[in-house]
Amino acid sequence: MKRRTFATVLGTAPFINLLPMGARAAEARPQVIRISFPGAGTGGRPIVGGSFPANSHLQRAIDEEFKADGIRVEWKHFPGAGPALNESFANGLTDFAFGHGDLPLIVGRSTGLKHKVLMSAGRGGDSYFVVPAGSTAKSLTDLKGKRIATFKGTAGQLTTYRFFERFGLSDKDFKVISLDSDSTLAALSTGDIDGTVRAPFDVEARGVAHRIHEILNDPYITRPSTVWVGEEFEKKYPEVVQRVVTRLVKVAQWSTLEANREKQLQLWATSGTAYVDYQKGWESTKDLRDRINPLLDDYYQASIRNSIEEAKKYKLVRRDVAFDGWLEPRYLNNALKDLKLEDYWPQQAADGKVKVPGRKL
Amino acid sequence: MTPPLQPGKAGSAVFTGLRRFAHAGVGLVLPALLYGLWLLAVERRWLPEQILPAPSLVWQSLQELWASGELQGHLLASASRVGWSLAVGGSAGLLLGLAMGLSRTLRDYLFPSFDVVSQFPVLGWIPLLIIFAGIDEALKISAISIAVTVPVAVNTLKGIGNIPPALFEVCRVYRFTPWQVVRRMVLPAAAPSLFNGLRQAVMQAWLTLVFVELLASSEGIGYLMVWGRQLAQLDLVIVGMVLIGAVGVALDLALRTLESWLVRWRPPAF
Numbered sequence: 001m002k003r004r005t006f007a008t009v010l011g012t013a014p015f016i017n018l019l020p021m022g023a024r025a026a027e028a029r030p031q032v033i034r035i036s037f038p039g040a041g042t043g044g045r046p047i048v049g050g051s052f053p054a055n056s057h058l059q060r061a062i063d064e065e066f067k068a069d070g071i072r073v074e075w076k077h078f079p080g081a082g083p084a085l086n087e088s089f090a091n092g093l094t095d096f097a098f099g100h101g102d103l104p105l106i107v108g109r110s111t112g113l114k115h116k117v118l119m120s121a122g123r124g125g126d127s128y129f130v131v132p133a134g135s136t137a138k139s140l141t142d143l144k145g146k147r148i149a150t151f152k153g154t155a156g157q158l159t160t161y162r163f164f165e166r167f168g169l170s171d172k173d174f175k176v177i178s179l180d181s182d183s184t185l186a187a188l189s190t191g192d193i194d195g196t197v198r199a200p201f202d203v204e205a206r207g208v209a210h211r212i213h214e215i216l217n218d219p220y221i222t223r224p225s226t227v228w229v230g231e232e233f234e235k236k237y238p239e240v241v242q243r244v245v246t247r248l249v250k251v252a253q254w255s256t257l258e259a260n261r262e263k264q265l266q267l268w269a270t271s272g273t274a275y276v277d278y279q280k281g282w283e284s285t286k287d288l289r290d291r292i293n294p295l296l297d298d299y300y301q302a303s304i305r306n307s308i309e310e311a312k313k314y315k316l317v318r319r320d321v322a323f324d325g326w327l328e329p330r331y332l333n334n335a336l337k338d339l340k341l342e343d344y345w346p347q348q349a350a351d352g353k354v355k356v357p358g359r360k361l
Numbered sequence: 362m363t364p365p366l367q368p369g370k371a372g373s374a375v376f377t378g379l380r381r382f383a384h385a386g387v388g389l390v391l392p393a394l395l396y397g398l399w400l401l402a403v404e405r406r407w408l409p410e411q412i413l414p415a416p417s418l419v420w421q422s423l424q425e426l427w428a429s430g431e432l433q434g435h436l437l438a439s440a441s442r443v444g445w446s447l448a449v450g451g452s453a454g455l456l457l458g459l460a461m462g463l464s465r466t467l468r469d470y471l472f473p474s475f476d477v478v479s480q481f482p483v484l485g486w487i488p489l490l491i492i493f494a495g496i497d498e499a500l501k502i503s504a505i506s507i508a509v510t511v512p513v514a515v516n517t518l519k520g521i522g523n524i525p526p527a528l529f530e531v532c533r534v535y536r537f538t539p540w541q542v543v544r545r546m547v548l549p550a551a552a553p554s555l556f557n558g559l560r561q562a563v564m565q566a567w568l569t570l571v572f573v574e575l576l577a578s579s580e581g582i583g584y585l586m587v588w589g590r591q592l593a594q595l596d597l598v599i600v601g602m603v604l605i606g607a608v609g610v611a612l613d614l615a616l617r618t619l620e621s622w623l624v625r626w627r628p629p630a631f
Contacts, residue, residue: 083591090411090593111411111593147497147579153591175579178591192496316592 030237032072033244035062036094038085038101038154040077042182042272048077049268049278051122052252052292053098053227058267065247071240079180082107083153089113095233096244099225101155102307103316109326110317114231116328118245119294123224123303125281129163129213130203131195132188137212140167143174146194149187152178155223158310160197162221163213171314199281202274217284219352223303227294234328245331249294249339256288256345289345289358296329298355299348414596422596423603436604438580443566445502450509451562455555457510458517459543462551479515483508483569487576501573508569509562516558520551549624556620563612567605 037054041047048054056062063073076094078084082104088094090113099121100108108115129140137143140163150160164170179187179196187193189208200211215221227248234241255264265282269275285291304323311317336342346358396416402408403415426432457475461468486507487500494500528550532542548555574583582601589597 083593086411086593087590090409092409107593108411113411152588177579178587187496190495318594 029069029071029240032074034074034076034094035096035098036076036078036085036088037098038078038082038104040079044079045272046077047271049271049273051099052255053121053248055255055264056248056251061247061251062244065243081151081154086113089230095230097228100228101225102223102304103155103158103311104153105226106308106311106321107317110319110321115228116231116234117326118227118229118328119332120296120300121225121227122291123293124217124291125222126214126216127159127197127221128200128211129195130198130200130209130211132191132209133207134191139212140169143194146174148174148176149179149184149193149196150176151180156197158307159221161314163197199277201276201280205276219299223307224300242331242334246335246338249335252292252294253341255292261288293345294332295345295347296327296332297347298350299352302350411593412595419596419599423600426600435580435582435585439570439582442501442505443570446505446509446566450506451513454510454513455517458514462518462521479511484572496576504573505566505569508565512561512565513558516554517551520554521547524550552624556616560613560616564609567609
């Protein structure tokens with residue numbers, strides 16, 4: 001074993017000098033790549049759905065990519081969602097985040113966590129305000145002073161607050177409690193909460209709850225989530241980062257194909273979230289590229305900047321969050337170029353309107 | 362527990378005073394060491410700053426939260442929960458303890474069940490309580506009340522058990538009514554044990570409080586701590602811990618003062 005390693009080193013030695021300085025300084029490969037999802041399936045099972053990074057796990061794409069190199073991929077799913085992912089990263093136990101929500105991402109950076117934004121993990125979609133089946137409330141105004149559940153510290157909190165704002169209300173008008181999604185569902189069924197923001201289809205079909213408001217495809221209410229890499233990892237293993245990103249973009253492209261819609265909906269439903277919630281939730285998305293989009297375009301950047309302002313306004317961060325120097329689009333651009341997908345996805349302007357439409361299919 | 366001073370020995374009094382001071386000072390050594398360790402750990406970055414905030418940041422957060430009135434709000438919410446639970450659980454425990462202590466029959470009926478039930482940790486009650494009481498205030502008050510009932514009842518029972526039988530005989534001789542027995546003899550005689558139970562109860566109440574406030578709350582010290590963790594502001598968690606400690610010490614002191622006032626009839630060198 002040892003001899004072979006030695007031989008490998010000798011064998012590669014003549015080529016080392018051909019590599020650029022930066023690459024030579026960087027260690028060749030890690031033993032393990034630790035990839036974290038800010039969430040888990042129903043009952044904490046290690047599966048999530050709803051995004052192309054989730055597909056990369058469900059299809060074992062990254063594992064496959066690094067199998068030949070003997071690099072192990074360790075997948076982590078946190079029932080404690082985005083905040084738990086931050087703790088894991090702070091403790092040095094995470095290299096990549098596959099789809100961090102805006103609030104925990106910003107909170108992490110505000111506390112000095114050092115990561116580089118690689119690409120957007122998904123965007124768009126509809127939001128619904130749901131109340132228990134027995135509720136007589138017709139609108140959010142009827143629920144003033146009532147108990148509203150959201151998973152505080154996650155992107156869902158800001159979405160809920162934006163919902164309040166849209167109806168001229170604020171978090172101060174309600175008793176906002178923190179529950180994770182499993183508990184929210186249970187509390188909705190027992191009437192222990194008076195409302196929440198979540199997908200309505202499954203709970204309506206089961207007669208547990210119904211929607212009172214829907215905000216459809218509003219780029220201001222929903223915000224993109226983010227794929228990032230730890231700064232240290234990125235510095236040490238830039239080539240590994242490139243391969244992860246390129247593979248992810250490949251998976252993203254697969255995920256946008258209409259032919260694969262049904263297949264991935266089925267895959268996502270293995271997380272325990274009802275199939276119907278995914279199916280109906282994506283029904284109005286005729287071109288999957290509108291939501292499965294990895295670009296760090298004007299819309300992505302404006303959204304994150306907006307979310308930073310909101311986090312400050314609601315005093316969810318206490319230190320300033322610098323946007324500059326956070327994004328590292330190099331890897332994404334390389335991947336798009338390599339895969340000849342530079343014009344594949346639509347580019348959105350800051351307000352969410354399509355600026356440059358995606359390639360004609 | 363003041364040892365009676367010997368007259369004419371002023372030097373010894375000064376010495377005793379010094380020794381007491383030294384005793385108090387020794388108690389500060391461990392906290393000082395811990396504080397030093399904390400400072401060192403922060404300075405040397407043994408733990409990431411996101412996990413272990415600097416003492417100065419904790420102090421700053423404490424001041425900010427106090428100035429904005431937020432801290433008082435949380436404290437008030439928690440204090441009212443503890444207050445209600447002490448009232449409900451404390452009276453239940455007292456009645457239970459008195460009943461079992463004074464009536465042999467009731468004791469035979471109740472004690473075995475009570476003994477078993479009191480072995481459950483309060484946290485074990487929570488899932489069941491959620492089903493019956495929901496996740497609202499009722500859950501919090503009932504969980505804390507259970508935590509309070511047990512030590513109060515146990516200590517009341519113990520206090521009564523330790524009353525010398527002779528005192529009961531005196532009551533019989535004086536033909537006391539049952540109420541008189543309780544008020545004039547049992548309560549004063551069992552007071553030290555009762556207060557012991559109450560102090561344990563307060564401690565249990567705060568422990569349980571923090572746990573139940575982690576569930577579905579929007580205010581309270583426990584909530585502040587969860588919230589701090591969710592937002593990666595561990596300084597808030599430490600502020601919560603400091604506050605719970607401070608309130609605990611204050612309550613304990615208050616109870617001690619109340620106790621010594623209530624049993625002031627006792628000779629000082631008991």
